Amino acid sequence: MHRREFLETAGFGIAVSGLRAAATQKPNILFILTDDQRFDTIRALGNAEIQTPHMDRIVRRGVSFTSACIMGGTIGAICAPSRGMVLTGQHLFHVHASIVAPEADPQRPRKPFVMFPELLRKHGYVTHGIGKWHNGPALYARCFSGGENIFFGGMSDHLKAPVFDFDPSGQYPKEKQHNGEKFSSELFSDSAVKFLRDHRKPEPFCLYLAYTAPHDPRMAPQEWADMYPPEKIELPRNFLPQHPFDNGDLEVRDEMLAPHPRTPEAVREHIAAYYAMISHLDAQIGRVLEALAAAGHDRNTIIVFGGDNGLALGRHGLFGKQNLYDHSIRVPLVISAPGMPREGRSSALCYLHDAFPTLCDLTGIPIPETVESASLAPLMDGRKTTVRDSIFCAYQNWQRAVRTDSWKLIVYHVKGRITRQLFDLKNDPWEIKNLIDEPAQAGRVKELTVLLKGWMKETEDPLELPL
Numbered sequence: 001m002h003r004r005e006f007l008e009t010a011g012f013g014i015a016v017s018g019l020r021a022a023a024t025q026k027p028n029i030l031f032i033l034t035d036d037q038r039f040d041t042i043r044a045l046g047n048a049e050i051q052t053p054h055m056d057r058i059v060r061r062g063v064s065f066t067s068a069c070i071m072g073g074t075i076g077a078i079c080a081p082s083r084g085m086v087l088t089g090q091h092l093f094h095v096h097a098s099i100v101a102p103e104a105d106p107q108r109p110r111k112p113f114v115m116f117p118e119l120l121r122k123h124g125y126v127t128h129g130i131g132k133w134h135n136g137p138a139l140y141a142r143c144f145s146g147g148e149n150i151f152f153g154g155m156s157d158h159l160k161a162p163v164f165d166f167d168p169s170g171q172y173p174k175e176k177q178h179n180g181e182k183f184s185s186e187l188f189s190d191s192a193v194k195f196l197r198d199h200r201k202p203e204p205f206c207l208y209l210a211y212t213a214p215h216d217p218r219m220a221p222q223e224w225a226d227m228y229p230p231e232k233i234e235l236p237r238n239f240l241p242q243h244p245f246d247n248g249d250l251e252v253r254d255e256m257l258a259p260h261p262r263t264p265e266a267v268r269e270h271i272a273a274y275y276a277m278i279s280h281l282d283a284q285i286g287r288v289l290e291a292l293a294a295a296g297h298d299r300n301t302i303i304v305f306g307g308d309n310g311l312a313l314g315r316h317g318l319f320g321k322q323n324l325y326d327h328s329i330r331v332p333l334v335i336s337a338p339g340m341p342r343e344g345r346s347s348a349l350c351y352l353h354d355a356f357p358t359l360c361d362l363t364g365i366p367i368p369e370t371v372e373s374a375s376l377a378p379l380m381d382g383r384k385t386t387v388r389d390s391i392f393c394a395y396q397n398w399q400r401a402v403r404t405d406s407w408k409l410i411v412y413h414v415k416g417r418i419t420r421q422l423f424d425l426k427n428d429p430w431e432i433k434n435l436i437d438e439p440a441q442a443g444r445v446k447e448l449t450v451l452l453k454g455w456m457k458e459t460e461d462p463l464e465l466p467l
Helices: 003-009 012-019 053-061 079-088 092-100 116-122 137-143 184-198 264-294 352-363 439-458
Strands: 028-034 063-065 126-132 146-151 205-210 301-307 333-336 344-346 391-395 399-403 407-414 417-424
Touching: 028 264, 028 352, 053 264, 053 301, 053 333, 079 092, 079 116, 079 352, 116 126, 116 137, 116 205, 116 352, 126 137, 126 184, 146 184, 184 205, 184 264, 301 352, 333 352, 391 439, 399 439, 407 439, 417 439
Parallel strands: 028 205, 028 301, 063 344, 126 146, 126 205
Antiparallel strands: 063 333, 301 333, 391 399, 399 407, 407 417
16 A cells, blocks of 8 residues: 555655644545446556556556445436445445435335535535436535536437436436437537636635446547457456346346346457447546646645446356446546555445545545445555455345455345355455355355344345345
8 A cells, every 4th residue: 555655755644634724624525436437457457468558557546446445326327326335425225215215115214325526516516417417406506606518318329318408406317318320439528628718716616427338339540449359358267158147136227238148259249349348438437537737736635436236258158247346346446635645456345435534534534324334544544454355245036145355155035045155265366166055155144144144234224125
């Protein structure tokens, strides 16, 4: 984490006092969120097949959380609960009840929540939203004092993203929707560059920039597609023609984007198109970073870069994100802040929605009592090496998982049948060999099952799982 260098050049006390100064000196925030970007799609973090020079720049200037995960999803469109968790800092089932589908169970208690842009706005920040929201116009109006090219949902083509102009009244009727006139990543970056160029107010800003890429349709401009000939793409080690058993949702939309059984040729074509989307997106993020520097904001701006969920693309015979393997729950998460270490790495178990309390710590704003996640600031400055011993993940009523540093237990409850998988993540990071029936692992399975039950109780998981 380069803590010694940090202490020598800045001093921990000086850094914290600088970050927690008066409101006029508070750091700006650039929060970048991508759509369907898997954890292992950044060159600087180990993927030699992909070109991401500008994401690499973010990695070099901050701390990368290489074990960051999402908690899963309660619906097939994982992005909605994932973004709800990011905004509120609350766990999956509370977000489902209050934001994602409050009408599904009217009797279920609703936990109060505050969203991080809403909180920053109350503390004097100019909050500006661009791009994908996916959590309804009413909540958007609570969060932002401005915005442009706002996407509430419904896109089927990156060249025709249905967007809205900002309305301070918070009213976004369908007739005010219009289609963007260029590729979505370019459209949203144009708006971000414009905001950074024009911001002249003395108050700090929070720019929430949420892309719809690299989500399908994977239709990167030809220049970027040409960078990735499919025949040169390496097939993932855990490629399978089909998933070995029914996981509960094998016919969801994402799983129908490629033929069954999966073929190596089809998988390579989809991965190539996926990488092209990410590299094109990377170039647009580069424009935003340049605008940040040109406006003189880069030295006093916290940057959070994350993805809302991962994607299978042929791994385990799957194509979507509706599962609890690492390729679908692990996401990129990089945070940089003035006075904090650069080129840091932390493998501590964490969630994407830990970003909320982290921003509170980095700006000196008290963490609301409604937040259920953990600040990662102590990992960034070296005060701690962990913030939790395990993480819990869920997908609808069919899948539950618990993960420690070294082990993962996944439990499937499909059509009255229980199927379990146990993976040794240290020796089998591709999650290929299921050790559930190994006699030597019986004690470990029992321990992880107890841990899973504890998480289900803590998060008020409504599923009655026979374990």
